[in-house]
Amino acid sequence: MTNLIDIKGVTHAYKTENGPLPVLENLNISVPEGDFCAVVGPSGCGKSTLTRLIAGLMKPDEGEVWLHGERVTSPRSTVGMAFQNPVLLEWRTILDNVLLPLEIVPNSMSKRQKQDRARDLLALVGLEGFEDKRPSELSGGMRQRASLCRSIVHKPDVLIMDEPFGALDAFTREDLWQTMHRLRAEEPFTGVLITHDLRESVYLADEVIVLSGRPATTQHVENVKLSGRTDLEVIYTQEATDILHRLRHQIEVAQGRAPEVAQ
Amino acid sequence: MKHWKKVATPTLAIIAFLAFWEFIVWFNNWPNYKMASPSDLIPAYGKYWNLFLIYGWQTLWRTVVGLIVAVIFGTLIGMIMGFSRAMRDALYPLLVGFNAIPKATVVPVIALIFIGQHDFNTILIAFMISFFPISVAVSIGLSTLEPEYRDILRSLGASKWTIFWKIALPKTLPEFFGALKVSVTLAFIGTNLMEIVEPHGRGLGHLFDSGKINADYPLMFAVLIALAFLGIVLYYIVVALEKIFAGWAERPQG
Numbered sequence: 001m002t003n004l005i006d007i008k009g010v011t012h013a014y015k016t017e018n019g020p021l022p023v024l025e026n027l028n029i030s031v032p033e034g035d036f037c038a039v040v041g042p043s044g045c046g047k048s049t050l051t052r053l054i055a056g057l058m059k060p061d062e063g064e065v066w067l068h069g070e071r072v073t074s075p076r077s078t079v080g081m082a083f084q085n086p087v088l089l090e091w092r093t094i095l096d097n098v099l100l101p102l103e104i105v106p107n108s109m110s111k112r113q114k115q116d117r118a119r120d121l122l123a124l125v126g127l128e129g130f131e132d133k134r135p136s137e138l139s140g141g142m143r144q145r146a147s148l149c150r151s152i153v154h155k156p157d158v159l160i161m162d163e164p165f166g167a168l169d170a171f172t173r174e175d176l177w178q179t180m181h182r183l184r185a186e187e188p189f190t191g192v193l194i195t196h197d198l199r200e201s202v203y204l205a206d207e208v209i210v211l212s213g214r215p216a217t218t219q220h221v222e223n224v225k226l227s228g229r230t231d232l233e234v235i236y237t238q239e240a241t242d243i244l245h246r247l248r249h250q251i252e253v254a255q256g257r258a259p260e261v262a263q
Numbered sequence: 264m265k266h267w268k269k270v271a272t273p274t275l276a277i278i279a280f281l282a283f284w285e286f287i288v289w290f291n292n293w294p295n296y297k298m299a300s301p302s303d304l305i306p307a308y309g310k311y312w313n314l315f316l317i318y319g320w321q322t323l324w325r326t327v328v329g330l331i332v333a334v335i336f337g338t339l340i341g342m343i344m345g346f347s348r349a350m351r352d353a354l355y356p357l358l359v360g361f362n363a364i365p366k367a368t369v370v371p372v373i374a375l376i377f378i379g380q381h382d383f384n385t386i387l388i389a390f391m392i393s394f395f396p397i398s399v400a401v402s403i404g405l406s407t408l409e410p411e412y413r414d415i416l417r418s419l420g421a422s423k424w425t426i427f428w429k430i431a432l433p434k435t436l437p438e439f440f441g442a443l444k445v446s447v448t449l450a451f452i453g454t455n456l457m458e459i460v461e462p463h464g465r466g467l468g469h470l471f472d473s474g475k476i477n478a479d480y481p482l483m484f485a486v487l488i489a490l491a492f493l494g495i496v497l498y499y500i501v502v503a504l505e506k507i508f509a510g511w512a513e514r515p516q517g
Contacts (some may be wrong), residue, residue: 055418075422081418087411089431091511100429104419134511154419 002069004157004190005031005054010063013215022215023049024060029209029218036184036191040218040247040253041211042086047194050216050222051162054192055079068157077105078155080189084163086147088135094146095131098122101154121149124186125179141172145179152187159191166196174232177203181230198247203235208243208252220250299484307485315468315489322454323464323493325382329389330450330497334443337394341401345431351402362395367456374461381463391452393446400442437512440505441458447497451490467493 007029013020015017023046031037034055039047052058056075067079069221080101088097098118102109109117122131125145127145135143144164152159177200184191195201201208210220224243234240253259281301290302295303340358344351361491366388373384408431416426456467467486474482506513 052414055414057414057417075418077420079418081415083411085409085411087409087415089412089430089433091436091509100415101419103429104416104421104425136514150415160418200471 001110002033003030003061003070004033004035004064004209005029005037006064006066007050007054007228008064008066010053010060010065011215012053012060012062013048024089025215025217027063027211027217031190031192031207034188035206036193036204038193038195038205038208039211040195040198040201040208041182041216041252042213042251043196045211045214045254047211047216048162051081051160051192051228053080054158054160055081063192071169077154078157080151080154080159082144082147082151082159082164084133086140086143088143088146088150090135093132094122094127094138095119097135097146098149098153100150105154107154111128112123118153120148121187123150124182124193131189131235139172139260140170141176144168144176148176148183152183152189157190159189161191161192162194163196164193165200166241173197173200178230178232180204185230198244198251199235202240202243203232210247212254213256219254220247222247222250241262272392280311296478299481303310303481304485304488307479307481311470311482311485315467315485318465318467318470319489322451322458322468322490323497325385325466326389326450326454326493326495329386329453330446331395332386332390332452333394333397333446336390337397337438337442337446339402340394340398344398344402345405345435348406351406357399358395362389366392366453367460370456374457381457381465384461385454385457385466388398389450392453392456393507394449396442396445396449397439400438401435404438405431408434416506433509436509437505440501440509443501443505444498447501448494451494455490 006025010024010027011022012024015021015098027050029037029039034166039050041047049058052074053060053066056065056079058071067076090173092100093116094205096113099114099119102114102117106112110181119128119131122128125141125148129147130142130146131139134145138146144167151161158259165176168176181204191202191205193201198208205224208221208222208224209218211217212219220245285300285302288298291298293300309433340354344354369391370384370388374385377384377387412430412434413426416430419428454466455468455471458466459472462472467490471483471486474480474486
């Protein structure tokens with residue numbers, strides 16, 4: 001299988017008044033096509049910078065970002081993005097919000113086809129009947145569902161998510177996790193999920209990458225194929241618990257609270 | 264709120280205000296050269312209704328044109344300041360300084376520079392006094408746009424123009440209309456400054472002046488109320504436009 005995302009030796013620093021602030025240092029990440037990769041790490045370790053680099057919104061100081069065998073130098077329409085803040089446009093209906101990327105990305109769909117596509121996605125995430133509502137009329141979880149629909153409506157190869165469920169309550173979050181599995185089954189895409197929630201990373205991802213503290217580099221890669229199960233119970237299996245333990249330890253190492261020894 | 268209530272509430276408030284005014288004048292036994300009462304105004308309107316129509320129209324169209332220029336120019340300045348930090352730093356002190364100058368002192372200067380160009384001068388003052396709130400509102404609206412909104416479109420390869428048209432502009436509309444409501448009343452002040460400080464025989468300001476010269480105090484008060492009326496009409500036109508273009512920003516009251 002080829003790698004859809006290849007991050008090769010990326011180093012990046014922000015310019016501040018007190019000199020350069022390095023956030024990423026010689027970072028290497030590869031995500032095979034169709035895989036779902038979660039990135040976890042201590043706060044402020046440069047995870048959001050990573051999403052902007054992959055999306056082509058920023059250029060790294062050193063190193064290269066490759067998507068689909070092409071070097072990323074500017075934004076490309078084969079990428080979809082979702083943030084912690086659903087950033088829906090308040091003046092548009094939910095349906096028109098989901099349609100937004102199709103107004104920008106060149107495509108050959110008719111108006112009818114676009115609408116059908118958006119309606120199908122909304123139904124898939126459980127927002128049937130809310131197409132004509134405004135974002136202000138929806139709950140936080142529903143808005144995030146609509147935001148997810150918008151991020152994949154143009155069938156991107158890569159979906160980049162920056163803590164998309166971070167602002168939701170625990171139960172809504174679990175609902176959204178299951179929605180993610182449903183979306184992946186219907187809409188194949190390669191995903192990068194930035195998260196603070198280890199359980200979320202283990203439940204959703206195929207591999208979890210632990211970043212070190214700032215400046216961040218790849219500290220640990222954990223393979224988490226949880227026997228292909230997508231029900232929530234899988235989080236409570238011994239297999240998942242072991243992985244969570246290892247990840248927990250790696251985070252503590254990244255935070256500088258534990259020595260890096262084999263458990 | 265029910266539909267009839269939307270009309271009835273402000274109407275009742277106006278009637279209450281007029282009744283209070285009438286009462287104050289009656290209670291203090293003020294002669295009409297001190298303070299005319301609403302009942303004095305009716306004969307004034309009856310006597311000069313044709314002048315009110317002619318001068319009122321002159322004031323109205325010049326105010327509206329001044330306001331339109333203020334919207335165009337104010338939005339442009341606001342866009343420049345909203346998109347560029349350097350321009351914001353450069354222009355703010357100039358704008359604040361310019362706005363702090365009393366426009367009554369600018370009127371003679373303008374009247375001298377463009378001597379005899381009465382319509383142009385009046386429009387110019389109406390514009391000068393009313394564009395500032397619009398510039399500030401647009402610049403704040405644009406500069407406070409959350410970066411995620413921009414990223415959503417930028418990551419799809421949208422141009423700057425598309426981002427402005429699809430996100431920045433509609434998101435700024437509620438602030439813009441808020442400022443426009445302030446500017447409407449300011450523009451009337453500007454028009455009348457020119458009409459009163461540099462009399463040239465046009466507009467309600469001129470009618471006010473002739474009331475003063477002839478010691479016709481009810482006429483002077485009648486002009487003030489006519490101006491208030493025009494201001495209210497223009498305000499409600501702005502409210503109607505706001506409903507059409509930025510109605511989404513209104514939340515149902517809890």
